[in-house]
Amino acid sequence: MIQRIQTLYLLIVGLISGILPFFLNLWVEVGGKEIYAQDQVLVSLVFYVAAILSVVSILLYKKRQNQFVVNRLNMILNLFLLGFFVYRSLSLSGETVVSEKGIGMLIPVFSIVFLVLANRAIKKDEDLVKSVDRLR
Secondary structure, three states: OOOOHHHHHHHHHHHHHHOHHHOOOOEEOOOOOEEOHHHOHHHHHHHHHHHHHHHHHHHOOOOHHHHHHHHHHHHHHHHHHHHHHHHHHHHHOOOOOOOEEOHHHHHHHHHHHHHHHHHHHHHHHHHHHHHHHHHO
């Protein structure tokens, strides 16, 4: 059923990953130039893949185990992106003029939190179905 709470969490992840990185800056370079996701091809591709995975996970509502696995893959992808941002922010800090880190670097953290909440709700549904099957 699409009206479950994990669908809402996954929709939020899709919107966060698909829209916000292109409006919130990821970091500001020394010259004052703001870097967005569309300026970095690999970063924008990873954000798009994360958004697509969340939509695919919404469409897998009948197969809860597959939905759980797709969410785990999405978490790994967001962890990869978060690791890239941490590496990038650590390499920015050694400059003579300090660059600013943008709020867009926190997008993978929020995505991971909502994916964990969605997986928890999926597990709860799966346990409920198993307990009902046990009673038959």
